């Protein structure tokens with residue numbers, strides 16, 4: 421069975437990510453989406469458990485896709501799930517340098533291959549960081565993320581607003 425591993429922080433998961441998962445599911449018998457705890461990103465918007473729960477809802481229409489959440493070295497996850505290759509999306513040349521370096525490191529560590537799927541032009545501007553920025557200032561992010569994620573973002577925004585109000589009182 422050919423397994424593809426699609427790792428990312430997915431904080432939050434957006435439509436660019438979804439496109440890559442859907443396209444990877446045509447190439448592999450199974451796609452494992454791994455939500456990673458990124459030690460370089462100290463305070464995530466959603467904790468790992470929330471991200472995993474959301475992802476499970478978002479890919480429920482794709483029977484060959486499974487979600488895991490991990491805070492270990494990616495090559496260990498690739499070995500554990502029996503991945504034929506790590507899948508990464510490429511938006512623009514600016515992604516290339518870091519992705520190339522990571523792919524070479526992972527290949528050196530374990531021999532695992534990385535394949536890149538170029539995003540469609542309509543989604544190449546999408547990035548979790550930008551979605552978070554628009555959300556933080558109350559902007560409408562519903563065009564950029566799956567419905568389930570938009571609902572979680574709205575709930576989180578309300579929660580944050582209430583707690584800020586509480587602080588002011």
Ligand code: ADP
Nearest residue numbers: 427428429430436437508509510539543544546
């Ligand atoms: P990381 O912090 O590990 O880069 P991200 O959640 O930002 O995690 O991204 C996970 C993967 O999704 C990466 O391969 C990234 O290049 C890809 N990706 C991010 N945004 C897009 C997009 N708009 N279109 C296609 N792929 C994307």
